[in-house]
Amino acid sequence: MESDEQLYIRVRGGDRTALAGLVERYHGPLLKFLSRMTGQTQSAEDMVQDTFIRILTCRGVPPEHFRPWIYQIARNLARDYFRSAAFRRETFYLPDEDQGDDWMAAPVETESLALQSSDCVQVNALLQCLPARQREVILLRFYQEFSLEEISTITGAPLGTVKSRLFHGLRRARMILEQEEVGQDE
Amino acid sequence: MNNPVDRLTDGLDETQRQALGDLNALAHFLETDLGTEPETAGRDHLLTVLEQYLPGSPAIKRRQWTNWLRLAHSQSVLFEKSFWLAGLLVLLLGLSLSVIDGRDLLPLVFIVVAPLLAAVGVAYVFRPETRTLGELERLTATGAAELLYTRLALVLAFNLLISLLLLLLIWLEGPQVVLWRLTLIWLGPMLALTGLAFYATIRWNSLVGAILPLGLWGCLILLGWSEAVARATEGMTPAFWLLLIISRSDPLLIGASLACLVGLGLLGLAGRTAPGGEKSWS
Structure with a gap:
C-alpha cells in the first residue's frame, strides 16, 4: 500500500x-x-x-x-x-493562567454525564470538562495512538510538558468520572 | 497496543502511572465513544471542494489586483488607530525638524528614526493579539502567506509614503541632494530592518522581532552617530552637508543596495518559513 x-x-x-x-x-x-x-x-x-x-x-x-x-x-x-x-x-472564556498562555477553552462545569443521551455524548461531556491542552494530549494518545514524542512535535510542547498534561488530564478525567458514579449511586 | 489502559498511559513514568491508580473504568468509558463517522455525501462534497485546490486545477486563478486591494482592505482593520497616529507623528516630527531654522542637526534624527518605525511597525502588526489567521482563512480561503505579505505591504507602503514625503522636503530645502540616491540609502536599512523584524517575528515572536532590529540599528548608530554629531556640532560639517555627503557616497549606495537585497531575502525566507502549517503561528 x-x-x-x-x-x-x-x-x-x-x-x-x-x-x-x-x-x-x-x-x-x-x-x-x-x-x-x-x-x-x-x-x-x-x-x-x-x-x-x-x-x-x-x-x-x-x-x-x-x-x-x-x-x-x-x-x-x-x-x-x-x-x-x-x-x-x-462560550465563557478564561485565560489559562497555569500555562501562561491565552488559548484554552474554559472547562465546562461538570454536568451530570448520566443526563446525556448516548455513550458518545457522555464521553464528549467528560472531554469538554478538561482544559483544552490536557484534552488534546489525551485525544492524540488514546484515540489517535500517537507516541508522546509525536505529540510533543504536534503540539510544540516539550516532552516533559506533554507527560505532565497527560498525567493531570487523566487524573482530572478519572476524578470527574468517579464523582459521576458516586452521584449516580446516591 | 490493544490494552486501553496502556493506550492511555504508555510513555508516562512509572511513578505517574502509580499515582494515577486504576484507570480501567476511564479507559473503557472512553472506548465507548466511537466518534462521528463522516457521511459518504459529506466526503464527496469535501472532495469536490478540495479538487478546486489541486495544483493545475482550472478553478485556481491568479489573484486579480482588485482582489489584492480587497484583501488589503480587510487586513487594514488589524491596524489600530495608534499605528496610523504613530506614523503621522513621525511625519509631523520630521516636518517640523526639517523646517525649523538653525537646527541643522535635527533632520539627522529623522534619518535615524525612520527605518525603525517600519521595523517596529512590522513587529507590532504581527503581535499575538492579531493572530486571527485561522478565522480569516475559514472565511476567505486565503493562503497564510498571502495574508502575511498583504499586511507587510500595508506597513511598508505607509512608512514608505511618510518617508518619501519627508525626503522630498529635505530635497526641496537643498536641491543639491540627489533624491534617488538618498531614497535608496534610506530604503536599504529600512528593508533590512523590516525583513529582520518580519523573519524574527514569524520565526520566534514579536518581542524578538522588535528587539533584534532595534539592537542592530542601535549598534550602527552608536558606531557612527557620535562622529556625525561631533562633526555637525563643532561646525566642521553642517548636518545638511552630511546629508549631501551621504546622498553622494558610492560606498553607502552600494551598502544600501546590499541591505535592500538582504531585506528582500529575509522577507522571502519568512514567507517560506510561514506556509505549511509547520509553525505554531498557523
Whole structure:
C-alpha cells in the first residue's frame, strides 16, 4: 500500500486519485479528533476542510512524516477556533493562567454525564470538562495512538510538558468520572 | 497496543502511572465513544471542494489586483488607530525638524528614526493579539502567506509614503541632494530592518522581532552617530552637508543596495518559513 507521504507527493502533482486516497484515510480520523476537541461537529467539519486546503496550498518542502504533520495543522486550526471571536462569544472564556498562555477553552462545569443521551455524548461531556491542552494530549494518545514524542512535535510542547498534561488530564478525567458514579449511586 | 489502559498511559513514568491508580473504568468509558463517522455525501462534497485546490486545477486563478486591494482592505482593520497616529507623528516630527531654522542637526534624527518605525511597525502588526489567521482563512480561503505579505505591504507602503514625503522636503530645502540616491540609502536599512523584524517575528515572536532590529540599528548608530554629531556640532560639517555627503557616497549606495537585497531575502525566507502549517503561528 502506498504511504501517506507518497500519496501526498502525487497530490502535489495534481493527482485527483491520490487526493481521494488521502481524504479516504484522513477524513474520518480528523473529523473525530476535531469533534472531540471542539465538541462541535459542524465546526469540526469546517476545520477538516481547512486542514485539507492547507495541505493542498502548502508550497513548502513536503513533510517527512505526513500523519503527525496533518494532525499538527488540524490541532492548530482547533487552537485558532478557541481563540476566535465567534468561540469567545458563544462560550465563557478564561485565560489559562497555569500555562501562561491565552488559548484554552474554559472547562465546562461538570454536568451530570448520566443526563446525556448516548455513550458518545457522555464521553464528549467528560472531554469538554478538561482544559483544552490536557484534552488534546489525551485525544492524540488514546484515540489517535500517537507516541508522546509525536505529540510533543504536534503540539510544540516539550516532552516533559506533554507527560505532565497527560498525567493531570487523566487524573482530572478519572476524578470527574468517579464523582459521576458516586452521584449516580446516591 | 490493544490494552486501553496502556493506550492511555504508555510513555508516562512509572511513578505517574502509580499515582494515577486504576484507570480501567476511564479507559473503557472512553472506548465507548466511537466518534462521528463522516457521511459518504459529506466526503464527496469535501472532495469536490478540495479538487478546486489541486495544483493545475482550472478553478485556481491568479489573484486579480482588485482582489489584492480587497484583501488589503480587510487586513487594514488589524491596524489600530495608534499605528496610523504613530506614523503621522513621525511625519509631523520630521516636518517640523526639517523646517525649523538653525537646527541643522535635527533632520539627522529623522534619518535615524525612520527605518525603525517600519521595523517596529512590522513587529507590532504581527503581535499575538492579531493572530486571527485561522478565522480569516475559514472565511476567505486565503493562503497564510498571502495574508502575511498583504499586511507587510500595508506597513511598508505607509512608512514608505511618510518617508518619501519627508525626503522630498529635505530635497526641496537643498536641491543639491540627489533624491534617488538618498531614497535608496534610506530604503536599504529600512528593508533590512523590516525583513529582520518580519523573519524574527514569524520565526520566534514579536518581542524578538522588535528587539533584534532595534539592537542592530542601535549598534550602527552608536558606531557612527557620535562622529556625525561631533562633526555637525563643532561646525566642521553642517548636518545638511552630511546629508549631501551621504546622498553622494558610492560606498553607502552600494551598502544600501546590499541591505535592500538582504531585506528582500529575509522577507522571502519568512514567507517560506510561514506556509505549511509547520509553525505554531498557523
